[in-house]
Amino acid sequence: MADIIYTYHNSVYLNITNKCPCRCVFCIRDKADAIGEAENLFHETEPTTEEIKDAIDRFDFGGKDTAVFCGYGEPTNALDNLIKSAEYLKEKFPEIKLRLNTNGLSDLINERETVKEICAHFDSVSISLNDVSSEEYDKITRNIYPGKAYEAMLKFARYCVNEGVETRLSVVDVIGEEKIKKAKEIADSIGADFLCRKYDR
Ligand code: SF4
Secondary structure, eight states: OOOSEEEETTEEEEOOOOOOSOOOTTOGGGTOSOOTTOSOOOOSSOOOHHHHHHHHHHSOOTTOOEEEEOTTSOGGGGHHHHHHHHHHHHHHOTTSEEEEEEOSOHHHHHTSOOHHHHHTTOSEEEEEOOOSSHHHHHHHHOOSSTTTHHHHHHHHHHHHHHHTSEEEEEEEGGGOHHHHHHHHHHHHHHTOEEEEEOOOO
16 A cells, blocks of 8 residues: 655655645656655545554654645545545644645635635645646646636635635746746735745656
8 A cells, every 4th residue: 555644854745645736847746756755646446534544553653743635646635535534633633733835726626615624624825836837838738727727726825815814825946037036926926825846857
């Protein structure tokens, strides 16, 4: 069975699904079966709620202050399990902060507004902005909603800010300085934090 919980640079990550509506050009899944201390992050079958709770029960969270739902996939593709396992983790370890790393396409994936229920269970949300226009975003993410994914992602981010959770938009430095500057302006304009990640070659 693939790892549901793993550590990477001393942080804890939960890998609750491999599903994703994108096929990003830089996706780590195309390069390796696992990262950090995980051995294999590709599930043979999608984990059930019980399997995720069992993994939480078995994992030693001692000394950890944050758990990140990130996955080898898009966590909101398993929304029900995401909410239930976040709730379970918070009940067991109220001191641990929960972060969601997401492509921000949950409303399209789940065909309804999902920000309120997500934000009710998370302390922070990190959303991949990727680029500064819908066309470029579609090229980078190769998502299944061309023409509407970028706006949906920005709306998701705005709603997260409105819900009062710590919200961050991120890009990878390969887009170049000019676009990085514009991306920061977009983050500023909606009241989100901004992170420019280094491309991990
Ligand atoms: S959204 Fe994340 S998991 Fe999905 S393809 Fe892009 S980088 Fe990979």
